[in-house]
Amino acid sequence: MDVLFTFVPKENQQERLQAEFPEVTFRFLYKNKSFLPTADIVVTYGEDLTADDIDRADNLKWIMVASAGIEKMPHAAIADKGIIVSNVKGIHKTPMAESALAHLLALKRSLPFIYECQRNGEWNRKTHSSELAGSTAVLFGPGAIGSEIGRLLQAFGVRTIGCNRSGDKAEYMDEMVSFENSLTALPKADIVIAVLPSTEETHHLLKKEHFQAMKNDAIFMNLGRGDLVEDQVMLEALETGEIGQAVLDVFEEEPLPADHPYWQMDNVIISPHVSSHSGKYVERALDVFIPNLHDWIKGDTSPSNPVDMKRGY
Incomplete structure (x- = not known):
C-alpha cells in the first residue's frame, strides 16, 4: 500500500508512522505529486490537488485532508471517481478557542492600548477597560470549535447563543436560533463570533441587515471563512459604526492586499489566517489518521470525519 503525504511531517512523526505501519510505503514530499499514479491514499492540506x-x-481510494476546509479541492473530479474523503474536524478547537479568548480578553482589558503606551514610554491609566463577565455572545457555527469557544466563554460569565442551520441544541449554548432567525438574536449580542465553513x-x-442589527459597540470576529461576509459589507459596517470592532482571521482575498483599507483602520484587528496554528497541529492530525489507517488496512473503508463533497463539509 502506498501513502503519499503532500506535506512533510517532522522526522519523529514520520518515524512514528513507519514504525507503526512497516507494511506501508510512505512518501513525504512537499507538494510533489509525482507519485500520485501509484498512491492508494493521499494525505494533504487540501489546497494542492487539481x-x-x-x-x-489511478489507484487513489481515500484522501485524508489534514484540515477542516475542503473548499479548494476539485469536488466534481473526486466525486466522479468515488474517492472517499475525510478530514480532521475537531482538532482545531483548542487553538481556535484560545485565539478567540485571547483576542476578546486583549480588547476588553485594553492590552493593545497598554502595549502602545509602553512603546511610547507613556504612563497612561485611561485604559477604558471593560469585562467579559455579564456579556452575551452569538456564535455562528456551534460545532466542535464553536462549542469549545462557548465553554470557555461561559467560564467567564458570558451568555452564549448558538446559531446554526436548524436551531437545534448544541453544547455549551444557553440558547439556540437558526440562521433564518439570527436577526432576532443579534441585537442582544455584545460579541458575535463566526466559525462557519465555506459552503453554498x-x-x-x-449581510448588511445583520450588521445593522448588531449593537454599535459589538465586537465581530470571523475565524471561519472569508466568504461569509462580502468584503464591502464588512467594510461599510466598520466605517459607518454599525459595529464597534472586528477581529478578522479570514478574508475574501488572501493574502489581504497591501492597499486594503483594513490595514489603516483602528477598529480592525488583522490576523493572517493563523487562529488554528499550533505546534501540535500535525500531531493531532496523525492521531486521527493512524486509527483510521489501521481500520483501512483491516478492510474498514469508513474513516471518521467523512466529508460529503456535494455539501462541502
Whole structure:
C-alpha cells in the first residue's frame, strides 16, 4: 500500500508512522505529486490537488485532508471517481478557542492600548477597560470549535447563543436560533463570533441587515471563512459604526492586499489566517489518521470525519 503525504511531517512523526505501519510505503514530499499514479491514499492540506491530479491518480481510494476546509479541492473530479474523503474536524478547537479568548480578553482589558503606551514610554491609566463577565455572545457555527469557544466563554460569565442551520441544541449554548432567525438574536449580542465553513449556504450569509442589527459597540470576529461576509459589507459596517470592532482571521482575498483599507483602520484587528496554528497541529492530525489507517488496512473503508463533497463539509 502506498501513502503519499503532500506535506512533510517532522522526522519523529514520520518515524512514528513507519514504525507503526512497516507494511506501508510512505512518501513525504512537499507538494510533489509525482507519485500520485501509484498512491492508494493521499494525505494533504487540501489546497494542492487539481482535477488533473485526480484524473491521473489511478489507484487513489481515500484522501485524508489534514484540515477542516475542503473548499479548494476539485469536488466534481473526486466525486466522479468515488474517492472517499475525510478530514480532521475537531482538532482545531483548542487553538481556535484560545485565539478567540485571547483576542476578546486583549480588547476588553485594553492590552493593545497598554502595549502602545509602553512603546511610547507613556504612563497612561485611561485604559477604558471593560469585562467579559455579564456579556452575551452569538456564535455562528456551534460545532466542535464553536462549542469549545462557548465553554470557555461561559467560564467567564458570558451568555452564549448558538446559531446554526436548524436551531437545534448544541453544547455549551444557553440558547439556540437558526440562521433564518439570527436577526432576532443579534441585537442582544455584545460579541458575535463566526466559525462557519465555506459552503453554498454560508456564502455571504451575513449581510448588511445583520450588521445593522448588531449593537454599535459589538465586537465581530470571523475565524471561519472569508466568504461569509462580502468584503464591502464588512467594510461599510466598520466605517459607518454599525459595529464597534472586528477581529478578522479570514478574508475574501488572501493574502489581504497591501492597499486594503483594513490595514489603516483602528477598529480592525488583522490576523493572517493563523487562529488554528499550533505546534501540535500535525500531531493531532496523525492521531486521527493512524486509527483510521489501521481500520483501512483491516478492510474498514469508513474513516471518521467523512466529508460529503456535494455539501462541502
